[in-house]
Amino acid sequence: MKYSLSALVENKPGVLNRVVSLFRRRNFNIDSLTVGRTEDPELSRMTILLEGTQAEAYKVEKTLLKLPNVVHVEHLHGKPIVIRDLALIKIRVDAKTRPEVMQLCNIFRARIVDVAKNSVIAEVTGPEDKIESFLNLIRDIGVIEMVRTGIVAMERGEHGLAPVNEYTRTVARTARTVV
Amino acid sequence: MKLTGAEILWESLIREGVDVVFGYPGGAILPAYDAMTKYPQIRHVLVRHEQGAAHMADGYARATGKVGVAIATSGPGATNLVTGIATAMLDSSPVVFITGQVATSVIGTDAFQEVDITGITLPITKHNYLVTDVDELAYTIREAFHIARSGRPGPVLIDLPKDVQAAETEFIYPEGPIRLPNERPLLGATEAQLEQVSEFLRASRRPLILAGHGILLSEAEEELRRFVERTGIPVALTLLGKGAMPESHALCLGMMGMHGEAHVNLAIQEADLLIALGMRFDDRVTGDLKTYSPRSRKIHVDIDASEINKNVLVDVGIVGDLKQVLTQFLAVAEQLDTREWIQTIRGWEEDQRSRDIYNMPDDGKLYAAHVIRDLWKYTGGDCIVVTDVGQHQMWEAQYFLHDRPRTLITSGGLGTMGFGLPAAVGAALGRPGEEVWAIVGDGGFQMTLHELATAVEQRVPIRIAVINNNFLGMVRQWQEFFYENRYSASMMNTPDFRKLAEAYGIPSMKITRRDQMKESVEFARQYDSLPVVLEYAVEKCDIVYPMVPAGAALHNMIRRPIRVTAGKED
Numbered sequence: 209m210k211y212s213l214s215a216l217v218e219n220k221p222g223v224l225n226r227v228v229s230l231f232r233r234r235n236f237n238i239d240s241l242t243v244g245r246t247e248d249p250e251l252s253r254m255t256i257l258l259e260g261t262q263a264e265a266y267k268v269e270k271t272l273l274k275l276p277n278v279v280h281v282e283h284l285h286g287k288p289i290v291i292r293d294l295a296l297i298k299i300r301v302d303a304k305t306r307p308e309v310m311q312l313c314n315i316f317r318a319r320i321v322d323v324a325k326n327s328v329i330a331e332v333t334g335p336e337d338k339i340e341s342f343l344n345l346i347r348d349i350g351v352i353e354m355v356r357t358g359i360v361a362m363e364r365g366e367h368g369l370a371p372v373n374e375y376t377r378t379v380a381r382t383a384r385t386v387v
Numbered sequence: 388m389k390l391t392g393a394e395i396l397w398e399s400l401i402r403e404g405v406d407v408v409f410g411y412p413g414g415a416i417l418p419a420y421d422a423m424t425k426y427p428q429i430r431h432v433l434v435r436h437e438q439g440a441a442h443m444a445d446g447y448a449r450a451t452g453k454v455g456v457a458i459a460t461s462g463p464g465a466t467n468l469v470t471g472i473a474t475a476m477l478d479s480s481p482v483v484f485i486t487g488q489v490a491t492s493v494i495g496t497d498a499f500q501e502v503d504i505t506g507i508t509l510p511i512t513k514h515n516y517l518v519t520d521v522d523e524l525a526y527t528i529r530e531a532f533h534i535a536r537s538g539r540p541g542p543v544l545i546d547l548p549k550d551v552q553a554a555e556t557e558f559i560y561p562e563g564p565i566r567l568p569n570e571r572p573l574l575g576a577t578e579a580q581l582e583q584v585s586e587f588l589r590a591s592r593r594p595l596i597l598a599g600h601g602i603l604l605s606e607a608e609e610e611l612r613r614f615v616e617r618t619g620i621p622v623a624l625t626l627l628g629k630g631a632m633p634e635s636h637a638l639c640l641g642m643m644g645m646h647g648e649a650h651v652n653l654a655i656q657e658a659d660l661l662i663a664l665g666m667r668f669d670d671r672v673t674g675d676l677k678t679y680s681p682r683s684r685k686i687h688v689d690i691d692a693s694e695i696n697k698n699v700l701v702d703v704g705i706v707g708d709l710k711q712v713l714t715q716f717l718a719v720a721e722q723l724d725t726r727e728w729i730q731t732i733r734g735w736e737e738d739q740r741s742r743d744i745y746n747m748p749d750d751g752k753l754y755a756a757h758v759i760r761d762l763w764k765y766t767g768g769d770c771i772v773v774t775d776v777g778q779h780q781m782w783e784a785q786y787f788l789h790d791r792p793r794t795l796i797t798s799g800g801l802g803t804m805g806f807g808l809p810a811a812v813g814a815a816l817g818r819p820g821e822e823v824w825a826i827v828g829d830g831g832f833q834m835t836l837h838e839l840a841t842a843v844e845q846r847v848p849i850r851i852a853v854i855n856n857n858f859l860g861m862v863r864q865w866q867e868f869f870y871e872n873r874y875s876a877s878m879m880n881t882p883d884f885r886k887l888a889e890a891y892g893i894p895s896m897k898i899t900r901r902d903q904m905k906e907s908v909e910f911a912r913q914y915d916s917l918p919v920v921l922e923y924a925v926e927k928c929d930i931v932y933p934m935v936p937a938g939a940a941l942h943n944m945i946r947r948p949i950r951v952t953a954g955k956e957d
Contacts, residue, residue, distance in 0.1 A: 225509070229509050274569070275569060276567045
């Protein structure tokens, strides 16, 4: 079973290293980990995808929260979420296969972001399985290289990460001064 | 007022209540050592190896409940701390480590004595810092002490580049409470959980409390005793939980686990309710998890949420401070009828006693178990004991009874040989009015015996009992049980410990017969400002019984054969 978690962490050097080191030493089986900026410059947001049991997903949460730099962790499992992965795929083409590639790109709403004499780069965005399907079709034509961002996820609806949102952010801002 | 980073370090330590630091100078920490001369209120203990400083700060922290501080230079100074940091981490001991670092301008260039100590210690510290801006130093120290002592305590390292120590800034110490991003209020048991606990208690006929280090860290001994006396539930202790409940108490059964008392392990296996308080179901405590206490419902209280359901799945997991949670438990606790259950356990204990080395006729040999039991008897038992790691450590746990908290200091989680002597120096400096015994094996003693020089220099009156069997006894025991007596590298020659002591100016005595035991304690007690070395030349091939082989079910113990003859308690 796949489980996804969102984590808010302090936007500071070394925090990613701490998180990754923790996963390694606790033997957590992480499928994908992405990290990026958020609306708040003080915070980064991680999306963690793991293959395992629900108990393991809770272990990941509880263990993450032992790091002083981790502000909040939330399980996305069972919630309505938007989940996205982005892939850049460089495909080998010739005059014969180019139209087929273009057509597949159209169907998958992938964008051609680079065209050369014997290759194109397709940018495809969506849930993981959509990218996998596109890749399966394109593989026979000839994939030169591929890079993926890993998944990012967000709960649908009006509220942001957790009802403790404001509380945790206030803490993050004030923590480095005395409260 | 403008101060240098080095001065800010000492000013901040003083504000955190530090009065003694254990350390060793070197290039990158020289500015801090230079500034130290302006702060005579801080006692600096010069060790002979940085590992000694780490264990001393750890021993100090465990004996006092305060944060211990160790200081070292960059590179090899910092890496020599590593074993001590990991030891503190595994046993949740609050220690702040200060290391010098090369100047920020050369970090990352493999400069002389440069090592990435924050990278190295990332997995063995609760948190660590590389301070690159002197303006952040005071706050970082404040936060480091907060992290070390709050929640589940642990070691924190601050890496301090040489130029940051020399840089100047306005010194303002952030007083007042600190709350970190990951900190949540500790709520204790919910109403629903308390109801479950109370229902479990009422339904139980064979309840058992497993008390661990958390009781001591939370200073909840009084609450535990009241809960035990109100309910009548017997208590089993983990190794680090010794002292959580007076061992002379009628409801205290003794230690559990690999070398726990047989009746305690049987009680765990037969219990219908386990109440685990501040312990973490370590593999040395549970044996095989699949067969662990199969018929019991389980309640687990710990301050660290990640410990709940980590090794053993429980029915009620409560995250909180034990002082608070036990107070909640007291409100719902009622007297249970545990007489029959306790009788059953005492029955098992009778069988244990019949096998005990204590109740066998004397065969004239000096057994380590006797040495430790007699040390308990002749000292009156009311002293702090610091052990090393191995057979003597387990015999200490079995035969030296502790009635007060923080009177047994031992490396449980990491099992660090070489811990005993330096930790005893730290403990003695933290609790100057107390009698401190270091009980060490000949193997572990030789790992850190250079700290004898520190003990003499600091005039620390520790009594060092070297249990000498010319063997790595525990290794030899495993080789006997599991490797068909192939004593691969477990035999060792030891130096003449009396001559060694003499070289350091330390009084010493060698004990070879049991009738010298009383005299040896009296001999040690003559000295109140010098360490004493007592070498007990004990029976070479002795075994710690009972033993649960690693990975075996807890009730499958190797028991002491009844035919063995030895001494008798009078």
